[in-house]
Amino acid sequence: MPGKVKNADPTAFGGPKKVPTGYFAFSNDRRDEVVEQLKKEGLGGRDLVTQVGKKLGDMWKASDPELREKYDKAYKAAKEQYDTEMKTWKTTEDYKKYLAAQGDVQKQKTNKRMAAEIKAAKPANCPERPQPAYFVFSTEMSGKVAEEAKANGDASMKARAALVKQKWEALPEEEKKKREDEYQAKKAKYAEDLKAFEETEEYRTWEKLKEKQKKQKANNAKALKNKIKTAGDDEKEAAGDDAAAEDEEEEASSPEDATGDTGEGEEGSPEETA
Numbered sequence: 001m002p003g004k005v006k007n008a009d010p011t012a013f014g015g016p017k018k019v020p021t022g023y024f025a026f027s028n029d030r031r032d033e034v035v036e037q038l039k040k041e042g043l044g045g046r047d048l049v050t051q052v053g054k055k056l057g058d059m060w061k062a063s064d065p066e067l068r069e070k071y072d073k074a075y076k077a078a079k080e081q082y083d084t085e086m087k088t089w090k091t092t093e094d095y096k097k098y099l100a101a102q103g104d105v106q107k108q109k110t111n112k113r114m115a116a117e118i119k120a121a122k123p124a125n126c127p128e129r130p131q132p133a134y135f136v137f138s139t140e141m142s143g144k145v146a147e148e149a150k151a152n153g154d155a156s157m158k159a160r161a162a163l164v165k166q167k168w169e170a171l172p173e174e175e176k177k178k179r180e181d182e183y184q185a186k187k188a189k190y191a192e193d194l195k196a197f198e199e200t201e202e203y204r205t206w207e208k209l210k211e212k213q214k215k216q217k218a219n220n221a222k223a224l225k226n227k228i229k230t231a232g233d234d235e236k237e238a239a240g241d242d243a244a245a246e247d248e249e250e251e252a253s254s255p256e257d258a259t260g261d262t263g264e265g266e267e268g269s270p271e272e273t274a
Contacts, residue, residue, distance in 0.1 A: 022071035123202035127193035
């Protein structure tokens with residue numbers, strides 16, 4: 001999907017690699033074989049992806065119970081190791097760096113979603129801001145410039161922008177002035193229409209949505225900052241509690257603590273009775 005924002009990769013920050021479940025490990029071991037088989041049957045594109053998943057699912061269901069148990073046991077053992085490594089990683093500075101990186105990703109996703117909400121909620125009576133004369137000219141020239149740039153062997157955006165600039169500068173001053181005057185007139189009309197629009201209920205409702213989003217962004221930023229600041233606290237506290245519990249267990253299980261008798265300096269000791 002074009003423009004899709006990818007999540008931060010924990011392993012890039014020293015985090016443990018996620019463990020595939022028994023089913024996914026089973027599928028990974030057989031995926032290439034299934035893909036080749038279905039390709040020979042003439043499948044491709046989205047149909048291939050769909051049928052690969054279906055085929056692997058059917059194979060898992062039909063597999064020997066002992067084989068499934070083997071994969072599931074391997075997953076459970078790997079998952080225990082993963083959980084241990086995850087707890088340790090969460091106490092590191094690298095984990096905080098990961099949280100910051102993932103926070104940036106989430107911010108981009110949120111901004112993109114909110115921008116779409118604002119655009120969808122834009123009132124029909126909201127006046128359109130006019131484009132400057134140069135941008136209007138650039139749009140008019142886009143098709144011609146694209147063909148010319150292609151013929152020149154360089155259809156890059158930079159090359160096309162240079163051609164547009166050349167054509168603009170080559171315009172007679174009267175033509176450029178005419179276009180600029182038209183823009184200024186539209187700009188003045190836009191200012192009047194915008195002022196009138198800002199007195200409507202539609203505008204106030206739209207602004208409330210913008211303000212709501214602004215507050216949400218501020219809350220998100222505050223929450224992320226606090227999450228990074230306190231990252232690892234729970235794990236460190238749990239580790240401290242476990243260590244204390246182990247110490248108490250050792251003390252309770254030692255013969256001296258259990259009886260209160262150290263064998264030294266107490267009445268009835270060999271030294272005193274001799």
